[in-house]
Amino acid sequence: MLHFSPAQPEHLHFINRVYNDSIPAGLATADTEPLPFSAREEWYEAHQKSDRPVWILINEAGAPAGWLSLSNFYGRPAYRNTAEVSMYIANEHQGKGYGKMALNQLIEMAPELGISNLLGFIFAHNEPSLKLFTRAGFEEWGRLPEIAHMPQAKRTLVILGKKI
Template identity: 40%
Template structure:
């Protein structure tokens, strides 16, 4: 059973732990060294339950990941567009959690007036591209070789979906 709730400050150490666990793969984040809880405080406080949620995900009552919606580009004209972030602990992948949570947060977003969701994914992160494509996200942008991970140029793909 998959459940979720608004993350609290007490959840931040786990959120950071899951995030940091993805860094070594060089598939998920552009960070190349672990981040600290302190460095993520401002990011944490940019979320709110009204329209920019940060949810802790549980699978069979065990914390397994998080999902969030963040403001896109920081200008008022884009207030109905958000960026989704989804991180599932490696021990819980392949259980349908990602698909369940993207669908749940899309339903939430539609109810609070969000009209478009963007996902920023490295071009070589095929599992994430497959997940979002399965959920009818389309490629809205491609930034070739804009990132470098361990001396390897990497593409950034922007996947998007209109909710209306």
């Protein structure tokens, strides 16, 4: 069974590798170049100063399989109970159901974290992620046509939301 473990500084190389591995496909992030490790360190430190955790996803063999984080939506106090989900499964662990398990665990944990709305920002051509979130009860709350100018093409961003 997959479980969450709070990310520690020693996990940052894994987190950065998994994230950077996702960039060439143009499915999961609007970054077009690999992020340097220093950027990941800054990101991690910012999360440590907030109540929006970063977790490592540990599989049944005890190995890291991916990571998940929450971020504040829009940075205004009235949106305090809304969080954006970021989830990246290592290429070698994709297709094993880890994303589904992680998202379902996160939904169960959301009330403890004071979250009443979860958001996913997913490219419209990323069918696996759209299916994953939709099957977990997320609905389309918005669509930004061709907002991302990626090396492959202009991409539409779909905003999925779930009330907890």
